[in-house]
Amino acid sequence: MTENGIMHSERALTLDTMNPNVKRVEYAVRGPIVQRAAQIEKELKEGVKKPFTEVIRANIGDCHAMGQRPITFLRQVVALCTLPELLEDNKFPEDAKSRARRILEACGGGSIGSYSMSQGIEVIRQDVARYIERRDGIPSNPDNIFLSSGASDAITTMLKLLVSGEGATRTGVMISIPQYPLYSATLADLGAVQINYYLDEGNCWSLDIAELRRSVTEARKHCVPRAICVINPGNPTGQVQSRQCIEDVIRFAAEENLFLMADEVYQDNIYAEGCKFNSFKKVLFEMGPKYSEKVELASFMSTSKCYMGECGFRGGYMEVINLDPEVKAQLIKMVSVRLCPPVTGQALLDIVMNPPQDGEPSYPNYKKERAAVLAALADKAKMAEEIFNKVPGIHCNPVQGAMYAFPRIELPQKAIEAAKEKGQAADMFYCMALLEEKGICLVPGSGFGQREGTFHFRMTILPPTEKLKIVVEKVKEFHLDFTKRYS
Numbered sequence: 001m002t003e004n005g006i007m008h009s010e011r012a013l014t015l016d017t018m019n020p021n022v023k024r025v026e027y028a029v030r031g032p033i034v035q036r037a038a039q040i041e042k043e044l045k046e047g048v049k050k051p052f053t054e055v056i057r058a059n060i061g062d063c064h065a066m067g068q069r070p071i072t073f074l075r076q077v078v079a080l081c082t083l084p085e086l087l088e089d090n091k092f093p094e095d096a097k098s099r100a101r102r103i104l105e106a107c108g109g110g111s112i113g114s115y116s117m118s119q120g121i122e123v124i125r126q127d128v129a130r131y132i133e134r135r136d137g138i139p140s141n142p143d144n145i146f147l148s149s150g151a152s153d154a155i156t157t158m159l160k161l162l163v164s165g166e167g168a169t170r171t172g173v174m175i176s177i178p179q180y181p182l183y184s185a186t187l188a189d190l191g192a193v194q195i196n197y198y199l200d201e202g203n204c205w206s207l208d209i210a211e212l213r214r215s216v217t218e219a220r221k222h223c224v225p226r227a228i229c230v231i232n233p234g235n236p237t238g239q240v241q242s243r244q245c246i247e248d249v250i251r252f253a254a255e256e257n258l259f260l261m262a263d264e265v266y267q268d269n270i271y272a273e274g275c276k277f278n279s280f281k282k283v284l285f286e287m288g289p290k291y292s293e294k295v296e297l298a299s300f301m302s303t304s305k306c307y308m309g310e311c312g313f314r315g316g317y318m319e320v321i322n323l324d325p326e327v328k329a330q331l332i333k334m335v336s337v338r339l340c341p342p343v344t345g346q347a348l349l350d351i352v353m354n355p356p357q358d359g360e361p362s363y364p365n366y367k368k369e370r371a372a373v374l375a376a377l378a379d380k381a382k383m384a385e386e387i388f389n390k391v392p393g394i395h396c397n398p399v400q401g402a403m404y405a406f407p408r409i410e411l412p413q414k415a416i417e418a419a420k421e422k423g424q425a426a427d428m429f430y431c432m433a434l435l436e437e438k439g440i441c442l443v444p445g446s447g448f449g450q451r452e453g454t455f456h457f458r459m460t461i462l463p464p465t466e467k468l469k470i471v472v473e474k475v476k477e478f479h480l481d482f483t484k485r486y487s
């Protein structure tokens, strides 16, 4: 009997009757390590003695939670949209006011509290299209833009459209390994077949066309591959794909008749010298009509990353290219069911797409704040790589972009066996011990996928520089001690 007087056996919804796909879903970024971190924080508050005084969370790409300051202009416009009487306040600059007025005029009843069109507010979609045109030098049609609740929402929606068939005709979707677990989780939820292709760690996590061919050829034996997802810049791997790699993927998608999904949420987070962000759309159109008129592409952007880090606003967009018009109608129907993405998130996205320009009053401060965020991330990317690579048994590829280091760790055989006894992946065992002993919260590589027999962890470079130094130094101390202990 339970507190409501219902016998367990009477419940309609039990672990046995529930959707089995949901049970298959795993999401390491908020998994057991993070739950234990929350428990330890509680214990610290209750006065339990630990070898550290605080838990430092370097597990998730949540910029503001890690101390990053919001960009003033973005918040000014959102504040004006939210409380329009502030439009009379002299403290707000005129360029923020004009943007807020334009957004409000496009909102139902002039209020950000009303539903919008399901595809997103039209003037904001126009601004997105203009942003893409400026970025790529290629025309963009606002009708091909779908605003979304963060990029996650649009990615899930697109995957949902792609999945069909049963048994050997079930849709397969190619995802990189390591990958951001939204992809594996959504594919599990949809009952689609996850097709792994491995990034080349020895070559800065680049995409290797021979590996793509191997992966799709094997997959064709048991499913129907219909799509390939690429994350560039990469999460968790921090690489920036070269233009050559992007061309190769586009050619591969054309030859194999695959729908291409380009996750470009870190497009401004480029740090390494010689690296440049090339959007899949730009490269596709520069490859000429043979590809630009054939390859179906959806690309994704978000307000959560780059210099904004406004994760909680849940702003984002998807641009679709060469989508079958009948499928597009189905997509419009699907997004209508959810009414609309958060209008505050849409407003924030609009300002990212249409930031202050040279000559406007807010431009100098906007430019300064944006540059400071990106410069600090670039410094921290370099620092993490350099310190990790000085530790025997840790190998870290350059953090060329995005917000993460993903070093490979050598683990002693005895530690691997001890983990096995506990029924844990060896890098989970390692990260759990790191949390218990040093109060550092990272995500084990097994949560993202990795080549059999290799071990990694993911650390965000988001904590403030001084704190990140402590994190990296503590990981170093821990690694040396852990290795000694199990040798």
Ligand SMILES: Cc1ncc(COP(=O)(O)O)c(C=O)c1O
Pocket: 061, 149, 150, 151, 152, 153, 180, 182, 231, 235, 263, 265, 301, 302, 303, 304, 311, 315, 316
């Ligand atoms: C590669 C990648 N794609 C998508 C997302 C989802 O971001 P959001 O839904 O906040 O836009 C993330 C978040 O970390 C990510 O790293």
